[in-house]
Amino acid sequence: xxxxxxxxxxxxxxxxxxxxxxxxxxxxxxxxxxxxxxxxxxxxxxxxxxxxxxxxxxxxxxxxxxxxxxxxxxxxxxxxxxxxxxxxxxxxxxxxxxxxxxxxxxxxxxxxxxxxxxxxxx
Amino acid sequence: xxxxxxxxxxxxxxxxxxxxxxxxxxxxxxxxxxxxxxxxxxxxxxxxxxxxxxxxxxxxxxxxxxxxxxxxxxxxxxxxxxxxxxxxxxxxxxxxxxxxxxxxxxxxxxxxxxxxxxxxxxxxxxxxxxxxxxxxxxxxxxxxxxxxxxxxxxxxxxxxxxxxxxxxxxxxxxxxxxxxxxxxxxxxxxxxxxxxxxxxxxxxxxxxxxxxxxxxxxxxxxxxxxxxxxxxxxxxxxxxxxxxxxxxxxxxxxxxxxxxxxxxxxxxxxxxxxxxxxxxxxxxxxxxxxxxxxxxxxxxxxxxxxxxxxxxxxxxxxxxxxx
Numbered sequence: 001x002x003x004x005x006x007x008x009x010x011x012x013x014x015x016x017x018x019x020x021x022x023x024x025x026x027x028x029x030x031x032x033x034x035x036x037x038x039x040x041x042x043x044x045x046x047x048x049x050x051x052x053x054x055x056x057x058x059x060x061x062x063x064x065x066x067x068x069x070x071x072x073x074x075x076x077x078x079x080x081x082x083x084x085x086x087x088x089x090x091x092x093x094x095x096x097x098x099x100x101x102x103x104x105x106x107x108x109x110x111x112x113x114x115x116x117x118x119x120x121x122x
Numbered sequence: 123x124x125x126x127x128x129x130x131x132x133x134x135x136x137x138x139x140x141x142x143x144x145x146x147x148x149x150x151x152x153x154x155x156x157x158x159x160x161x162x163x164x165x166x167x168x169x170x171x172x173x174x175x176x177x178x179x180x181x182x183x184x185x186x187x188x189x190x191x192x193x194x195x196x197x198x199x200x201x202x203x204x205x206x207x208x209x210x211x212x213x214x215x216x217x218x219x220x221x222x223x224x225x226x227x228x229x230x231x232x233x234x235x236x237x238x239x240x241x242x243x244x245x246x247x248x249x250x251x252x253x254x255x256x257x258x259x260x261x262x263x264x265x266x267x268x269x270x271x272x273x274x275x276x277x278x279x280x281x282x283x284x285x286x287x288x289x290x291x292x293x294x295x296x297x298x299x300x301x302x303x304x305x306x307x308x309x310x311x312x313x314x315x316x317x318x319x320x321x322x323x324x325x326x327x328x329x330x331x332x333x334x335x336x337x338x339x340x341x342x343x344x345x346x347x348x349x350x351x352x353x354x355x356x357x358x359x360x361x362x363x364x365x366x367x368x369x370x371x372x373x374x375x376x377x378x379x380x381x382x383x384x385x386x387x388x389x390x391x392x393x394x395x396x397x398x399x400x401x402x403x404x405x406x407x408x409x410x411x412x413x414x415x416x417x418x419x420x421x422x423x424x425x426x427x428x429x430x431x432x433x434x435x436x437x438x439x440x441x442x443x444x445x
Contacts, residue, residue, distance in 0.1 A: 019143060019146070019147060022142065022143055022146055023143075032399060033396075033399055033400075033402040033404070034345075034399040034400055034402075035342065035400065035402040035403075035404035035405055035408060036402060036404065038338045038341065038342065038404075038408050039404055039407070039408045039411070043330075043334065049399075051398070051399040053309065053398060053399070054309075054310055054312075054313075055309065055312060055313060055345075055398065055399060055400070056399070058312065058313025058314070058316070058317060058341070059313070059341070061313070061317045061320070061337075062313065062316055062317065062320060062334070062337040062338055062341045063334065063337075063338060064330070064334055079310065087317075
């Protein structure tokens with residue numbers, strides 16, 4: 001699914017530069033704890049989160065996350081957006097809550113990219 | 123330290139999506155053929171054939187009184203040959219049903235038009251509807267390749283130089299050491315060192331998977347230094363052809379009960395830190411899961427030393443352990 005479809009589905013807004021619209025996303029995970037993300041997210045996933053600081057972008061870089069979606073209408077500060085732009089990680093904000101945003105995207109065909117904690121971290 | 127196969131296929135996959143993105147980013151005028159040779163409508167097909175042969179092209183716009191009136195191509199010439207009618211005028215065989223693209227359209231527009239119409243070439247117009255060029259599928263392939271090449275050249279050069287480091291320098295044991303000073307409470311810069319370590323590993327030729335696992339381990343360690351130490355600490359990464367040794371050390375306060383600290387979910391982090399998304403008590407557990415070997419040595423007087431080791435030859439020879 002193209003990022004632009006995702007943005008439409010959750011009525012979101014792209015905060016970083018525009019060439020990300022065509023980015024292809026096939027799965028996602030929702031979490032607020034970065035250690036949980038690092039422990040169980042598969043590469044190439046989109047991350048839905050309520051956490052809104054530069055660490056989210058760093059986590060995305062380390063864990064090969066393709067896009068970050070901030071739920072509950074959260075907006076990151078300029079510093080966070082700047083890092084994301086530099087590292088080519090699109091940031092999206094949506095007014096939907098975590099549960100609803102995940103539900104809408106899962107129903108539209110995004111796969112679960114969260115592995116069970118007992119698995120290897122890859 | 124390269125895993126050739128993983129690397130090639132990952133880079134290949136990466137370049138496919140990048141090519142797609144480029145088709146949207148590049149504009150038609152950047153890839154089209156400019157200064158195209160135009161033909162008048164009233165010359166004979168035979169003349170057109172000679173021009174095509176001599177100047178080695180396969181199609182041309184037909185211009186009459188400064189206006190574009192058609193396109194003539196090799197296919198039209200073949201039809202004339204089959205009819206035995208090379209004396210006919212160009213205007214009798216040229217295509218007059220023209221589909222245009224505009225010079226500032228993205229390349230993807232031309233690609234869509236090609237697949238929709240079956241035309242081999244499209245005239246390109248400027249804003250005033252003047253002919254400024256011709257675009258073929260070949261132009262697009264060339265344009266995309268050139269753009270990709272341009273873009274990857276810089277990073278490739280760095281990668282190439284870095285990945286040859288270990289081959290170029292002869293010693294009994296060569297290693298590269300990276301050091302980063304991590305400040306306590308630096309949540310803004312936190313993760314920066316780990317991102318740089320991950321990038322360095324990729325440039326040195328580590329497979330994306332190895333780089334990711336080392337990145338995750340060292341990131342958790344970096345956050346621990348930021349959250350739990352008295353004065354911050356040091357990240358030290360030693361890269362050798364057969365292994366990567368990552369070390370995080372500080373001068374206190376030390377961990378009271380190392381065994382307990384290793385339990386999933388055990389955390390001494392404050393609520394403030396938890397609100398920032400850390401301190402879930404999973405850091406050390408994550409680290410252990412990502413690296414081949416982990417040692418945690420800590421005492422109340424001397425602070426904490428965390429060793430994380432990744433063996434490269436072993437991983438590369440046993441692809442099963444990676445999955």
